[in-house]
């Protein structure tokens with residue numbers, strides 16, 4: 001009776017250890033979601049044990065490729081909690097210690113490193129083969145490119161705005177200057193005319209004195225004497 005209990009305990013131990021190692025949210029555990037139907041439509045294949053075997057082989061390859069360590073094997077890839085609508089979790093165990101999961105960051109880097117090979121092995125893409133915790137590399141790339149386009153657009157718009165503002169303001173200033181200077185011209189013309197009319201004789205004489213020298217001097221004297 002007790003022996004049977006111990007035997008049962010020993011039998012359930014490996015599954016217990018694996019259950020602990022690979023479960024949703026466990027250390028170094030990744031969730032994978034597949035949508036084969038969306039990717040392949042009528043040509044969709046059914047996900048079965050063979051496909052899981054291929055996944056383990058691909059992941060072992062991915063780990064070997066990234067770590068340059070060929071001790072990774074199919075047995076190091078542990079799958080669990082698979083669902084009908086094709087999602088499952090997996091962990092990668094260390095080749096030297098089956099109960100030691102490889103760290104999350106190493107697996108993430110390894111997956112990113114061979115993402116295209118993983119996708120092509122299953123005829124899927126980043127949207128239909130999701131590593132749920134790893135955002136697809138394409139999404140941030142398009143985001144940055146769209147944000148850089150936004151920056152370029154912003155720069156162009158502000159340059160155009162500044163140019164338009166400059167043209168409008170300088171146009172207004174030029175118009176005002178022209179208006180002012182023509183007013184001033186009129187004013188000064190009026191002023192000169194009034195000067196001329198006020199003391200016309202004198203004005204004429206001073207002008208003459210300036211330009212004609214000695215000859216005019218006599219005339220001014222004449223004029224002075226005339227006054």
Ligand SMILES: *[C@@H]1O[C@H](CO)[C@@H](O)[C@H](O)[C@H]1NC(C)=O
Pocket residue numbers: 019023024080081
């Ligand atoms: C994952 O699978 C284990 C073992 O089959 C089960 O005990 C556990 O409840 C499952 N967890 C989830 C979130 O489905």
Ligand SMILES: *[C@@H]1O[C@H](CO)[C@@H](O)[C@H](O)[C@H]1NC(C)=O
Pocket residue numbers: 068069070071094095096
């Ligand atoms: C490969 O991994 C095993 C087990 O973790 C380790 O003992 C070995 O040193 C590693 N080899 C290289 C070349 O990193």
Ligand SMILES: *[C@@H]1O[C@H](CO)[C@@H](O)[C@H](O)[C@H]1NC(C)=O
Pocket residue numbers: 097098099100101
């Ligand atoms: C294997 O890994 C587990 C979990 O990290 C650790 O507790 C255990 O000591 C390790 N065993 C060896 C032999 O290194």
